[in-house]
Amino acid sequence: MSGNIELLSQVLATAKTEGRAALVGYLPAGFPTVDGGVRAIRAMVEGGCDIIEVGLPHSDPVLDGPVIQTADDIALRGGVKISDVMDTIREVHTATGAPVLCMTYWNPVDRYGVERFAADLAAAGGAGCILPDLPVEESEVWRKAAELHGLATVFVVAPSSRDDRLARITAAGSGFVYAASLMGVTGTRESVGRQAQDLVERTRTTTELPVCVGLGVSNPEQAAEVAGFADGVIVGSAFVKRLLDAPDLESGLTAVSALAGDLAKGVRKRA
Amino acid sequence: MSSDFFIPDPEGHVPSTEGYFGAFGGRFIPEALVAAVEEVAAEYEKAKADPSFAAELNDLMVNYTGRPSALTEVPRFAEHAGGARIFLKREDLNHTGSHKINNVLGQALLTKRMGKTRVIAETGAGQHGVATATACALFGLDCTVYMGEIDTERQALNVARMRMLGAEVIAVKSGSRTLKDAINEAFRDWVANVDHTHYLFGTVAGPHPFPALVRDFHRVIGVEARRQLLERTGRLPDAAIACVGGGSNAIGLFHAFLPDTDVRLIGCEPGGHGITTGEHAATLTAGTPGILHGSRSYVLQDADGQITEPYSISAGLDYPGIGPEHAYLKDIGRAEYRAVTDDEAMRALRLLSRTEGVIPAIESAHALAGALRVGQELGEDGLLLVNLSGRGDKDMDTAARYFGLYDSDPADPTDRPDQPDQTRQAERAGQSETNPERVK
Numbered sequence: 001m002s003g004n005i006e007l008l009s010q011v012l013a014t015a016k017t018e019g020r021a022a023l024v025g026y027l028p029a030g031f032p033t034v035d036g037g038v039r040a041i042r043a044m045v046e047g048g049c050d051i052i053e054v055g056l057p058h059s060d061p062v063l064d065g066p067v068i069q070t071a072d073d074i075a076l077r078g079g080v081k082i083s084d085v086m087d088t089i090r091e092v093h094t095a096t097g098a099p100v101l102c103m104t105y106w107n108p109v110d111r112y113g114v115e116r117f118a119a120d121l122a123a124a125g126g127a128g129c130i131l132p133d134l135p136v137e138e139s140e141v142w143r144k145a146a147e148l149h150g151l152a153t154v155f156v157v158a159p160s161s162r163d164d165r166l167a168r169i170t171a172a173g174s175g176f177v178y179a180a181s182l183m184g185v186t187g188t189r190e191s192v193g194r195q196a197q198d199l200v201e202r203t204r205t206t207t208e209l210p211v212c213v214g215l216g217v218s219n220p221e222q223a224a225e226v227a228g229f230a231d232g233v234i235v236g237s238a239f240v241k242r243l244l245d246a247p248d249l250e251s252g253l254t255a256v257s258a259l260a261g262d263l264a265k266g267v268r269k270r271a
Numbered sequence: 272m273s274s275d276f277f278i279p280d281p282e283g284h285v286p287s288t289e290g291y292f293g294a295f296g297g298r299f300i301p302e303a304l305v306a307a308v309e310e311v312a313a314e315y316e317k318a319k320a321d322p323s324f325a326a327e328l329n330d331l332m333v334n335y336t337g338r339p340s341a342l343t344e345v346p347r348f349a350e351h352a353g354g355a356r357i358f359l360k361r362e363d364l365n366h367t368g369s370h371k372i373n374n375v376l377g378q379a380l381l382t383k384r385m386g387k388t389r390v391i392a393e394t395g396a397g398q399h400g401v402a403t404a405t406a407c408a409l410f411g412l413d414c415t416v417y418m419g420e421i422d423t424e425r426q427a428l429n430v431a432r433m434r435m436l437g438a439e440v441i442a443v444k445s446g447s448r449t450l451k452d453a454i455n456e457a458f459r460d461w462v463a464n465v466d467h468t469h470y471l472f473g474t475v476a477g478p479h480p481f482p483a484l485v486r487d488f489h490r491v492i493g494v495e496a497r498r499q500l501l502e503r504t505g506r507l508p509d510a511a512i513a514c515v516g517g518g519s520n521a522i523g524l525f526h527a528f529l530p531d532t533d534v535r536l537i538g539c540e541p542g543g544h545g546i547t548t549g550e551h552a553a554t555l556t557a558g559t560p561g562i563l564h565g566s567r568s569y570v571l572q573d574a575d576g577q578i579t580e581p582y583s584i585s586a587g588l589d590y591p592g593i594g595p596e597h598a599y600l601k602d603i604g605r606a607e608y609r610a611v612t613d614d615e616a617m618r619a620l621r622l623l624s625r626t627e628g629v630i631p632a633i634e635s636a637h638a639l640a641g642a643l644r645v646g647q648e649l650g651e652d653g654l655l656l657v658n659l660s661g662r663g664d665k666d667m668d669t670a671a672r673y674f675g676l677y678d679s680d681p682a683d684p685t686d687r688p689d690q691p692d693q694t695r696q697a698e699r700a701g702q703s704e705t706n707p708e709r710v711k
Contacts, residue, residue: 059446059577060563062458063301069445082575106299107562111576133299133562137289158303160465165305183303184463 002150003122008099008175011050012210012231021227021267023048024212025260026103026236027243028055029088030080031071036249038091043253044239045096047260051232052092053130056085056104063105063132065187067237070244082112086124093125101154101175103130109142118145128152128175136169143172154178157203159195170207176232177203181215187237189216197229223266233267235259276332276339277325277377278494279487280526285596290479290566293602295595298478299562304458307465312480314385324380331376335409336366338491342499343659347626348639352646355653358503360496362520362660363631369661370492370520371402371473377488379406382469389413389468393457395422395450395516396587396634397429398661399473404438406471414438417456419449422586428665447580450516450590454564474517475594478565482594489523496656497527508656510535510645514637515608516552516588518597520660525606535607538597539641541583542610552581554593555601555608563592569601584613584669587634587661615640617673620663632661633669 015022025044031037041052057072057080064072085102093100102121109117109131121129128151134142136155146153152175157166160183170177181196182189192213200211212232217223218241223233239256246252290296300308318324332338341361349357362370382390390412394400400416407414416433420442423430433440446452461470472481475489493511500508511528513521515538528534543551551557558569563578571579571591583589600606620636622643623629631639635658642657649655663670671677 059579060451060455062455062564063462065459073445076577107570107572107578108576110567111559111561111572111574133301133565135298135300135302135305138297138299156302158301160303160306162306165302169302180303183465185459 001123004093004099004125004127005150005152005175008051008101008127008152011099012176015050016210016231020270021230022050022212022232023223023260023264023267024051024053024214024232024234025049025239026053026055026234027239028057028068028071028075029085030057030075030078031240032074032243032249033078034080034084034088038088039249039253040243040256041088041092042095043257044260045092045098047257048264049260050098052098052100053103053234053236054085054089054092054100056082056102056108058105058108061105063185065185065237067240067244068186071240082108086120089121089126090124099127100125101128101130101152102126103132106131106134114141115145118149118151122149122151126151128154130154130156130178132156136172139172156180157199159183159199163202166203167206170203170209173209176210176212177207178234179203179211179213179230181213181217184215186215188218188241192216192222192226196226200229220262220266223263224269227267227270233263235263275325275329276491277328277488278490279319280483280490285599286479286483290482292482292596292599294560295568295598296479296482296566298565299567300478300565301462303462304465307461308478310385311381311484314381315480315484318381318384328377328380332373332491336372336376337364339495339499340364342496342503345623345627348623349646351622352643352655353649353653354651355646355649355655356504357642357646357655357657358500359629359657359659360492360524362492362658363635363662367398367402367405368664369398369402369632370489370523371399372405373491373523374473374485374488374519375399375402375406375471378469378471379410379412382412382471383410385469387467387469389415389464390471391415391417391457391460391468392471392473393450393453394418394473395453395589396585396632397422397426397433397665398587398632400438400440401429401432401436403471403473404433404436407438408436415460416440417443417453417460419447419453420444421448422450425669426586426665427668449581449586451578451581451592474519475522475596476517476564476566476568476592482566482596485519486522486526486596489519490526492520492523492658493525493527496524500656504654506654507531507534508654509649510537511656512537512539512638512642512645513658514539514588514634514660515593515597516541516590516634517592518594520658522594522596524658525600529605536600536605537641537645538606538608539611539637540608541585541588541637542612543582543584545612546610550582551610552583552589552591553610554591555597556610566595568593568595568598585616585633585637587632588637609641611637611640617670619643620670621674629659630663631659632663633666635660
């Protein structure tokens with residue numbers, strides 16, 4: 001069974017023809033529970049997210065700020081396994097039809113088995129992987145497996161990436177390019193700086209792939225600003241925070257859906 | 272004796288240009304850190320080729336650190352080790368009290384050369400943190416040290432030392448609240464502040480070039496000890512023994528002996544409450560290959576690749592990873608790694624204190640406990656070299672509680688360490704409890 005890289009590309013292309021950016025929403029699997037996580041992700045899509053990233057909770061999330069660290073911790077204490085992450089991806093994709101990527105640190109994939117992980121992700125209907133601590137130099141084994149199973153390999157580029165590296169990274173990637181808006185870990189920020197736009201412009205000179213921007217985006221105004229220069233807007237911590245702050249799951253789901261709705265308007269406003 | 276103390280590996284056969292020691296090492300880091308790590312690698316290559324760098328570092332090692340460190344024979348201690356001769360390489364006598372200063376001074380000079388003004392570091396026992404705070408005071412650099420909350424409690428003396436030296440100490444409350452989590456937090460800081468901050472990594476792990484770079488700054492330990500032992504005894508040791516957490520003092524001792532294939536290289540891992548209890552940090556004894564903190568090596572992990580929480584009475588060894596060069600030395604069979612329990616280490620700590628007047632760090636006591644066992648295996652003709660990586664002042668609270676040394680504690684009925692037979696029996700009992708396996 002082949003993965004859904006084509007679906008991912010179609011959704012990004014459709015947003016482009018509509019003259020807007022795509023909205024990409026992130027939540028870790030198993031948070032607050034496996035079933036609750038599936039419902040929360042479905043609420044993101046129902047509220048207006050075009051593309052979903054399902055996080056694989058990790059014991060050592062070195063690229064995540066306190067909000068996602070807390071969510072990962074809750075998920076792991078609840079006993080979430082890689083099989084639960086695959087089930088979450090399958091259920092969300094089946095229920096919504098949206099393209100679903102897995103975002104994971106490299107060690108769980110390495111331990112699970114690269115080929116096995118790619119095969120299971122494709123079988124679950126996944127569209128690809130974002131591997132934020134796997135640099136392009138170490139990625140060949142994964143990329144072969146991903147290509148074989150019809151999965152996208154989304155690389156992260158950073159403001160510190162020099163132009164020669166950008167070309168090398170984007171040539172190896174597929175699906176889209178994840179441009180980190182700033183130097184730092186995940187979490188909401190007051191503003192998304194000028195360096196995000198610079199990075200997107202530099203990235204575009206190296207590739208035809210869509211460029212989506214993440215890190216720090218949390219509200220419709222920022223979404224509109226980023227949508228002015230990027231093909232997609234990625235929001236994670238703000239969704240996690242809605243669930244953490246809610247007194248119960250039902251009100252959390254309502255808050256998640258409402259935020260997705262607001263952000264969906266934002267990506268259609270283009271500052 | 273030569274006055275050269277900066278002795279980078281002349282062999283040049285490991286690691287590869289990509290940072291691999293066999294199947295281990297590499298660079299598994301976020302894209303945001305690639306430029307910074309490449310800058311460290313490039314600056315180190317330039318420094319190695321620059322005689323003024325070696326001259327400045329050599330001067331610091333002699334006139335600030337106090338190198339060469341002494342080599343001390345410990346005959347009263349050795350009576351408990353089957354009569355083998357035992358020599359201790361006294362890294363505890365370096366300025367700041369451990370081997371850590373060797374690497375810190377080298378990287379502090381690199382920091383200056385890169386034009387960075389701020390240094391961050393992780394620390395477990397606090398020895399790397401104290402050394403880093405010391406170098407930052409010396410060179411006028413801003414310093415922030417990340418330390419697991421549990422470690423700030425059990426190594427409170429070192430927290431005070433770092434603050435006295437002007438460093439900011441941040442207690443890390445995430446995860447297992449020990450060394451692993453301190454490293455996570457330091458990486459998070461580095462990603463956000465990399466333009467003006469150097470991450471002064473404290474062990475031979477992490478992404479390339481840190482495993483080779485940190486090793487090179489510690490090679491002086493083994494080079495000196497090899498020369499000193501030859502001068503004193505006319506021969507090489509049967510075994511060179513060191514404790515391993517991340518593995519920096521061990522690789523520093525081992526490296527000069529790699530071509531001496533008759534010299535066994537023995538790393539003593541923290542066996543905690545015993546391997547079978549699951550409460551240990553014996554990564555090479557009980558771990559599996561995986562990626563942690565930027566390189567592939569052995570790690571303690573579950574079937575899903577989640578890192579499991581380590582345990583050791585020693586804050587400096589309480590780490591679920593290990594430097595990739597040790598993983599390589601294990602796999603090619605050049606070095607062997609054994610687990611030493613908390614109890615064995617604590618008994619060795621007391622024994623050295625009472626027989627030789629030297630109080631070792633709990634970390635180093637793991638190597639001493641290993642030497643007691645290896646000495647009994649070798650018998651009277653044995654010659655052992657043990658790296659005494661640090662002094663034990665910082666551990667006096669832990670030791671006092673363990674042995675009941677405070678006035679309010681009940682007296683310890685087993686407090687008779689000067690009777691070899693009795694202690695040997697205790698050693699053997701400790702061995703059968705833990706069932707340590709020699710890894711070959």
